[in-house]
Amino acid sequence: MFEYNFHWRPVFRSLPDLLEASLTTLQVASLAMLLGIIIGFILAVSRLRGSGSIYWIATAWVELARNTPALFQLFFFGFGLGALGIHFSPYVIVLAGLTFNTAGYLGENFRGGFEAIPSTQLRAARSLGMNSWQAYTRILIPQVMRIVYYPMTNQFVWVVLMSSLGMLVGYRELTGETQFFASKTYRIFEYFAVTAVIYYVMVKIILGLSKLFASRFFRY
Amino acid sequence: MIRIDGLHKYFGDLHVLRGIDLEVQKGEVLSVIGASGSGKSTLLYCINGIEPVQQGSVLVDGIDVHAKTTDLNRLRQRLGMVFQQWNSFPHLTAIQNVALAPQIVKKMSKSEAMEVAAKQLEHVGLGDKLNVFPNALSGGQQQRLAIARALAMDPQYMLFDEATSALDPELVGEVLDTMRVLAEEGMTMICVTHEMGFARDVSDRVAYFHEGIVEEIGSPEQIFSDPKSEQTKKFLAKVR
Numbered sequence: 001m002f003e004y005n006f007h008w009r010p011v012f013r014s015l016p017d018l019l020e021a022s023l024t025t026l027q028v029a030s031l032a033m034l035l036g037i038i039i040g041f042i043l044a045v046s047r048l049r050g051s052g053s054i055y056w057i058a059t060a061w062v063e064l065a066r067n068t069p070a071l072f073q074l075f076f077f078g079f080g081l082g083a084l085g086i087h088f089s090p091y092v093i094v095l096a097g098l099t100f101n102t103a104g105y106l107g108e109n110f111r112g113g114f115e116a117i118p119s120t121q122l123r124a125a126r127s128l129g130m131n132s133w134q135a136y137t138r139i140l141i142p143q144v145m146r147i148v149y150y151p152m153t154n155q156f157v158w159v160v161l162m163s164s165l166g167m168l169v170g171y172r173e174l175t176g177e178t179q180f181f182a183s184k185t186y187r188i189f190e191y192f193a194v195t196a197v198i199y200y201v202m203v204k205i206i207l208g209l210s211k212l213f214a215s216r217f218f219r220y
Numbered sequence: 221m222i223r224i225d226g227l228h229k230y231f232g233d234l235h236v237l238r239g240i241d242l243e244v245q246k247g248e249v250l251s252v253i254g255a256s257g258s259g260k261s262t263l264l265y266c267i268n269g270i271e272p273v274q275q276g277s278v279l280v281d282g283i284d285v286h287a288k289t290t291d292l293n294r295l296r297q298r299l300g301m302v303f304q305q306w307n308s309f310p311h312l313t314a315i316q317n318v319a320l321a322p323q324i325v326k327k328m329s330k331s332e333a334m335e336v337a338a339k340q341l342e343h344v345g346l347g348d349k350l351n352v353f354p355n356a357l358s359g360g361q362q363q364r365l366a367i368a369r370a371l372a373m374d375p376q377y378m379l380f381d382e383a384t385s386a387l388d389p390e391l392v393g394e395v396l397d398t399m400r401v402l403a404e405e406g407m408t409m410i411c412v413t414h415e416m417g418f419a420r421d422v423s424d425r426v427a428y429f430h431e432g433i434v435e436e437i438g439s440p441e442q443i444f445s446d447p448k449s450e451q452t453k454k455f456l457a458k459v460r
Contacts, residue, residue, distance in 0.1 A: 123270055124307035124366075128321035128373060129296040138320060142311045220310055220353040 010185045011194050021177035022198050028091065028173060029160040032098035036159070037152070039099065040106030047111055058107070065104020071165050073097045078169040090171035094163060102159050109151050113144035146218050153210040157203050164199075174198065221245055222267060222377060222410070227276035229262055236262045238432035240276070244377075249409045251419035251440075254429030255455065260412040261304075263429075264379045267410070268299045281376065297325065300370030304382040306362040308354035308369075314341060315350040318369045326373065333372075340368040344398050360391030364398050371402075378402065380411040416459055420444050428452045 011018075046058035065073065074097035077088060088096070117140055125135035164175035172180065174195060182191040222244040229237035236259045244250050252260045265271040267278055269285045269292045278285040283295055309317050318337035322328045328336065341347055344364040346357075354362055363383060370378060380399065384392045396418050403409060403422050413419055419426050420440045427437040428449070436449045447453050 118305070118307075120303060120305050120307050121309070124301075124303060124309075126270060126293075127268055127296055127299075127301040127303075128369065129293045129325040130321060131293050134324055138324065139309055143309075146311065220355060 004189070006190060007187050008190055008194075010181070010187050011190045014181045015194070017181070018174065018177060018195060018198060021172060021174045022202060024172070024177075025160060025163050025174040026202065028094055028166070028171075029098065029156070029163045032095055032102055032163070033156050033159050035095075035099040036102030036106050036155075039103035040110055043103060043107030044110035044114060047107065048114055061100075062104045062107050065101050066108065070097070070101045070162055071168065073101050074165050074169055090166065090169050093169045094166040094171045094173070097165070097169075098159055098163060101162070102155060105155055105158075106148075106152065109148050109155065110144065113148040114140065116147050117143050149214060149218065150210075153207065156210075157206060160202060160206065161199065221279075221281065222408075223279040224263075224267070225277050225279075227263075227266060227273055227278065229259070229266055229271065229273050236432055237266070237273075240432075240434060242427065242434060242437075244408060244410060246376075246408055247406050248425065249403045249407075249411065249423045251423040251426045252410065252412045252429055253414070253416070253419055253426060253455075253459075254435075258429040259432040260429050261381050264301065264381050264410065264412060267379060268296055268301055293325070297373050298376045300373060300375035300378045302363070302366050302370055302378065302380045302383045304385050306359065306366040306386070308357070308362045308365050310354050313351050313353055314346060314357070314365055317354065317365055318372045321369070322372050336372050337368070340372045341365070343371065344368045345394070358391060359387045360394045363387065363391075363395045367395075367398055367402075377408045377410070380409065380413065382412050382414060385414055414459070416444070416456075428455065430455070 043058045043061060046054050047062070050058060074093060077096040077100070078090075078093040081088065121139055121143070122135055125139040126132075130138065163173055166173045167176040167179050170176070178191050178195040182188045185191070222242075224240050224242040227237050227240040228235070238259075240259075240263060242250075252263065254260050262271060266273050267280070267285065269278075269290075273286050280295060280298060283290060285292070285295060309320070312320065315334060315337045318340055319330075319333040322336050323330060323333040326333075338347070338350060341350060344367050346361060346364055346368065349357065349361065349365075354365065357365065367383075383399065384395050387395065392415070396415060399409070399411065399418070400422055411418070411423070423440050425437060426440050426443040428435045428443060428447075428451070430451045436443065436447060436452045443452065444456065447456060
């Protein structure tokens, strides 16, 4: 028999705390994304143009980030380095783990973007007297940005959702906060149901903003 | 003047240019004809330094293109290049395509660069397409856009790498007409081409390339009516 009685009141009472925690989630996810974009870009260029140890370090990063569970990567920065006597705060562990993972995925995403641009574009730019920096920043990267933009949006959504792993290393982002209240009140279903809705709305807002941004900046 | 002496170029083991000697005077139009793979396009890439060479030299107005001390970005401002795949920049409008290099390479002000760009687009017959993105232009229009883009740098020489080979037949004429106008205005041009009619009518001299060497060079009348070399005769019999 189904005898569970729903009690929503405690959830609504802690809604302000949950919303505040969702800002924490957005904050750590955004920073991880930003760092991921910068490092991902370096990884892509290292794998396309680098040689020797630069190429191999970048390749190892991409391989590990993409082919092992994200949770293990978080645990590495938490318990793994902890065992070696290097201790970070939960915030740093989550940030480092998410950044490591995301940089790997974005690196491959960017590499694909660069390879999708015909090499003749670079030749055309150079033949006009542009130096390498000008050709990259004015001709190649704007085109790459358009190619990688939607996959990048997906990646950001993924980072927001993946940040819930923070709970498992003791970080009080949205999921950690939810778990805290749920275990305090035993209204586990209700708390996680409401939090799921908050995640859903956050992602919808991100996707909406991303579309708006794209329609403004990619006019061709 | 462009002066090429004993030029050799390899791609790996492939010996593409096998000793080229050539001179192009100011104001001259030289057409380069020959079968695919004979090294015609590679020669253009060696002239503007996009491809390194293994032996010999290219002098543009006395500047050695392949010397280590040569500022290639500066030198390339003298050498406009138009490619077979027209290579318009898809993220920029027609006028932005043309104005970008004058602005960031020649350091013109934005308004000055836009003015130059509008003038050049007008010149190639795209005066009504200034704010159109390349994907809304036909192949012929994109190739004319590429010509305007090269001209906006105010080059001393124009290098055309099979500028009409990738175009639909009905679009070839408009691009050739644009090139014709340039030639009449006195632009120095090296045109790698498969358009024998253009080579015959517009060029001052025609060079026939065969397997990486200049097999025969002369006036259009001589090359087309009275070729000396057996290879030239064979080639012309095939393309006619």
